[in-house]
Amino acid sequence: MITLTVNGRTHQSDADPSTPLLYVLRDDLALNGAKFGCGLGQCGACTVMVNGEAIYSCVVPIAVLEGRAITTVEGLGTADNPGALQRAFIDEQAAQCGYCIPGMMMRAHALLQKNPTPSDEQIRAALQPNLCRCGTHMRILRAVRRAAQTLTSATATNPKEGVR
Amino acid sequence: MNVPPRIHLSRRTLLAGGGALVVSFSLRAAMAQDAQSTGPEPRQAPLPGSLKGSPMLDSWIRIAADGSITVFTGKAELGQGIRTALVQIAAEQLGVAPAAIALVAADTAQTPNEGYTAGSHSMQDSGTAILHAAAQARDILIGIAAGRLSVPVERLKADGGAVHADDGRRLAYGELVAGNVLNVRAQPQSKLREASAHTIMGKSMPRVDIPAKVTGGVAFVQDLRPPGMVHARVVRPPSYSARLRDIDVKPVERMSGVLKIVRDGSFLAVIAQREYLAVMAMRALADAATWNENAQALPEEQTIFAHLEGLPAEDSTILNVGQPASGARMVEAAYRRPYQMHGSIGPSCAVAVMENDALTLWTHSQGVYPLRKAVAEMLKMPPERIRCIHVEGSGCYGHNGADDVAADAALIARAFPGRPVRVQWMREDEHAFEPYGPAMIARAKAALDRDGTIVDWEYHVWSNTHSTRPGAAGNLLPALHLAAPFFHPAPRPLPQPEGGGDRNAIPLYRLPNARVIHHFIPTMPLRVSALRGLGAYMNIFSLESFMDELAAAAGADPVEFRLRHLDDARAREVITTAAQHFGWRSSERLPSHHGRGFAFARYKNLAAYAAIAVELEVEHESGRVRLARAVAATDSGEAVNPDGIRNQIEGGIIQSASWTLYEAVGFDRMRITSRDWGSYPIMRFAGVPERIDVHLIDRPGQPFLGTGEAAQGPAAAAIANAIADATGVRLRDLPFTPERVKRAIGV
Numbered sequence A: 001m002i003t004l005t006v007n008g009r010t011h012q013s014d015a016d017p018s019t020p021l022l023y024v025l026r027d028d029l030a031l032n033g034a035k036f037g038c039g040l041g042q043c044g045a046c047t048v049m050v051n052g053e054a055i056y057s058c059v060v061p062i063a064v065l066e067g068r069a070i071t072t073v074e075g076l077g078t079a080d081n082p083g084a085l086q087r088a089f090i091d092e093q094a095a096q097c098g099y100c101i102p103g104m105m106m107r108a109h110a111l112l113q114k115n116p117t118p119s120d121e122q123i124r125a126a127l128q129p130n131l132c133r134c135g136t137h138m139r140i141l142r143a144v145r146r147a148a149q150t151l152t153s154a155t156a157t158n159p160k161e162g163v164r
Numbered sequence B: 001m002n003v004p005p006r007i008h009l010s011r012r013t014l015l016a017g018g019g020a021l022v023v024s025f026s027l028r029a030a031m032a033q034d035a036q037s038t039g040p041e042p043r044q045a046p047l048p049g050s051l052k053g054s055p056m057l058d059s060w061i062r063i064a065a066d067g068s069i070t071v072f073t074g075k076a077e078l079g080q081g082i083r084t085a086l087v088q089i090a091a092e093q094l095g096v097a098p099a100a101i102a103l104v105a106a107d108t109a110q111t112p113n114e115g116y117t118a119g120s121h122s123m124q125d126s127g128t129a130i131l132h133a134a135a136q137a138r139d140i141l142i143g144i145a146a147g148r149l150s151v152p153v154e155r156l157k158a159d160g161g162a163v164h165a166d167d168g169r170r171l172a173y174g175e176l177v178a179g180n181v182l183n184v185r186a187q188p189q190s191k192l193r194e195a196s197a198h199t200i201m202g203k204s205m206p207r208v209d210i211p212a213k214v215t216g217g218v219a220f221v222q223d224l225r226p227p228g229m230v231h232a233r234v235v236r237p238p239s240y241s242a243r244l245r246d247i248d249v250k251p252v253e254r255m256s257g258v259l260k261i262v263r264d265g266s267f268l269a270v271i272a273q274r275e276y277l278a279v280m281a282m283r284a285l286a287d288a289a290t291w292n293e294n295a296q297a298l299p300e301e302q303t304i305f306a307h308l309e310g311l312p313a314e315d316s317t318i319l320n321v322g323q324p325a326s327g328a329r330m331v332e333a334a335y336r337r338p339y340q341m342h343g344s345i346g347p348s349c350a351v352a353v354m355e356n357d358a359l360t361l362w363t364h365s366q367g368v369y370p371l372r373k374a375v376a377e378m379l380k381m382p383p384e385r386i387r388c389i390h391v392e393g394s395g396c397y398g399h400n401g402a403d404d405v406a407a408d409a410a411l412i413a414r415a416f417p418g419r420p421v422r423v424q425w426m427r428e429d430e431h432a433f434e435p436y437g438p439a440m441i442a443r444a445k446a447a448l449d450r451d452g453t454i455v456d457w458e459y460h461v462w463s464n465t466h467s468t469r470p471g472a473a474g475n476l477l478p479a480l481h482l483a484a485p486f487f488h489p490a491p492r493p494l495p496q497p498e499g500g501g502d503r504n505a506i507p508l509y510r511l512p513n514a515r516v517i518h519h520f521i522p523t524m525p526l527r528v529s530a531l532r533g534l535g536a537y538m539n540i541f542s543l544e545s546f547m548d549e550l551a552a553a554a555g556a557d558p559v560e561f562r563l564r565h566l567d568d569a570r571a572r573e574v575i576t577t578a579a580q581h582f583g584w585r586s587s588e589r590l591p592s593h594h595g596r597g598f599a600f601a602r603y604k605n606l607a608a609y610a611a612i613a614v615e616l617e618v619e620h621e622s623g624r625v626r627l628a629r630a631v632a633a634t635d636s637g638e639a640v641n642p643d644g645i646r647n648q649i650e651g652g653i654i655q656s657a658s659w660t661l662y663e664a665v666g667f668d669r670m671r672i673t674s675r676d677w678g679s680y681p682i683m684r685f686a687g688v689p690e691r692i693d694v695h696l697i698d699r700p701g702q703p704f705l706g707t708g709e710a711a712q713g714p715a716a717a718a719i720a721n722a723i724a725d726a727t728g729v730r731l732r733d734l735p736f737t738p739e740r741v742k743r744a745i746g747v
Helices: A019-028 A086-092 A103-113 A118-126 A137-157 B011-016 B027-034 B083-092 B120-148 B212-214 B275-288 B304-312 B368-379 B404-415 B427-433 B475-479 B535-554 B556-565 B571-580 B642-662 B712-725 B738-745
Strands: A002-006 A009-013 A046-049 A055-058 A069-070 B061-063 B071-073 B099-106 B158-159 B162-165 B168-170 B229-234 B243-246 B258-264 B267-271 B290-292 B313-323 B328-336 B349-355 B357-362 B386-390 B421-424 B440-448 B454-463 B514-520 B594-602 B610-618 B626-634 B691-696
Touching: A002 A019, A009 A019, A009 A103, A019 A086, A019 B275, A046 A103, A055 A103, A086 A103, A086 A137, A086 B212, A103 A118, A103 A137, A103 B212, A118 A137, A137 B642, B061 B120, B071 B120, B083 B099, B083 B120, B099 B427, B099 B738, B120 B158, B120 B162, B120 B168, B229 B275, B229 B404, B258 B275, B258 B404, B267 B275, B267 B404, B290 B712, B328 B535, B349 B404, B357 B368, B357 B404, B368 B386, B368 B404, B368 B475, B404 B421, B404 B475, B440 B535, B454 B535, B535 B556, B535 B594, B535 B642, B535 B712, B556 B571, B556 B594, B571 B594, B571 B610, B571 B626, B610 B712, B626 B642, B626 B712, B642 B691, B712 B738
Parallel strands: A002 A069, B071 B099, B229 B421, B357 B386, B454 B514, B626 B691
Antiparallel strands: A002 A009, A046 A055, A046 A069, B061 B071, B158 B162, B162 B168, B229 B267, B243 B290, B258 B267, B313 B514, B328 B440, B349 B357, B349 B421, B440 B454, B594 B610, B610 B626
């Protein structure tokens, strides 16, 4: 049994320790956000955050994740009460098919936690590992900029707000 | 989402369970749809859009006694935002809020058969059908209300789900729908709401599907988890024609959690309790399998174009006007496009369950009815025993692995009845087995007179077919591998005016003497089918590159040269709009190594107009092309959701830029060698332009013109033209990789 902490809740996983995190998130915890894209760490559709770092959940086995804080896009908010990043993607209509988007959001979330006021160059560099085939890039960039602005102004008025 | 609450739902239970006043789905119309033809019915004035194939209003719109409204479409959401646009149309014409409408899309048990969701047809076919069906339904309800209230229709207004009289009385739609009032044939003419009075159509309503997609909701077929579901993976052959020689499956069979190994000829799959175990078991089977492979199965990649031109071709002259003429100046050029892939980010996936000899299939196929027909043939089942329900997948951009994985799931579910089986392809399956956009060759020749006017034009295009979509079992990948295999049906060219390999091969420009010849190559060395835009991508790339070459020969500005040869007022307006917003001044010098390029087309010569201007930089040392900005202008007829159109054009420009700058499927004499994103790179964030601006020319009241594929060709040609402007060297072989650019500019 491996204990995983996902979006602040602990789960006991009886999956084989070599199982990549992605399969446990999707199949055992029924979390849809992280997607299978390549299984090779090449496309970023499976991106989630572990202890503040964006990782490819398709290649990281659960054996190394005990005691670490795993955050998926479900941890940012809900459809009824979206988090700032989710709100920004909705406001910018930053999706076509949307398959890559949760991975993009988690990559962006990790960036904004470290750097709340990234430049355009820094956003592009951070998102470089993630592929989008629909060509939604311009909107994704706008959404991340918008989220950064929202979060920065929220932090200015109430320091407890900010990136969850 | 069209996921029903229960796994097995027959048409009978569906009809019975729908509530008292759900008017019956016109079975006669459904039967007629199965006859494949979507052409106009005899003895009838032509009906608008897909009403031609499904003329009963209640095939499209049903209103229940409680006033709830369901709209049906045979077109599927592919990430293009069609659900939102169709809801907007229905809401506008019915006079209700968009949130009041439930949309059911692409389900063989519920919706009209609208063939494939392809060719930028959804707005023209389904949008137009729903526009008219909703307007006519509203008028029927007003007519009934007039009788009930004894007031003339002129004193009635439909709004907010009710008909209101000017004396304050009102009747809710639910009170008006008794007695199958919408079970009537549509009329050729409708009283549409005045475009000037629109409050929902023409507005950028936020997409209905995005909230679930950004919050981890069930949004994709990949996300379905019906109770009892098991996972399967297919062991694909290493190459197209490989046949399974030998395998000892026993070690894998003994793995704890492996439920079954399915083998039928060279079709080999494994079912497991857990998904990752299915992956591991599939790898173990792949390691244990030996195959017979043809070492010379594929042609040489290096000489593929010569190989293709050497194959037998069926020639058809699709344009022949005037007489061959000569001019003061002759220009000639040849262009080439390699095989390119759809490259969906999510590998194809399907869920299937076989229960009581009936198959239910959740699929992201673009055509649930053609898929049902093909699966029925493959499984030797009556089509009525198969229900195909569309659920979104990752963006497909044409015929990717969607139908094939649905066929995989069907075969596996048949071997494992009673449990839903989820099959997802691996990255390598998608890369190596999806049907690619065909490699193509174009040769153009033209004569200019002394004034720089085109006086003669000749254009040849060589191509395989651009559709091997199902309908026939032989177009389903696993059906080729069965012990009793199916075979590819003979490929056919898609007819003009839309065309396939010759799509957009006929220029819109004024040409007094012109010949356009399509050389259709039946033999397909690599598996090919429909990729966004079909031949339009290559033909527009070639034509619009060639127009710039002619403009250069004539010493003319490229934009002015196009306008000089164009009569179509709407074409001229998109060109001048794009040029103006771009700030097109060819006399103005750009920084060194920078170039600007322009291109235009009307997709299929009958859908949306698009003009695109691009500025880019060619990095001299690396040969890398860096896009600076793009400005597009588009005329899609009446714009239902302007932001949806912008999103399609923006995405089309970036996707086409990726094809144009980076993409070519690699292969050796046996196998496809592009098997992941390392061996088939596509555009990443570092490569996208600094900005893209899309300017819409709205035409309220005009027919909808499909936009989904309109940017692909113009974007490619604008890039080619800008590279030529930046470097003085014309590149004609796609893609424009750094190596090619360096070679061309002599670095």
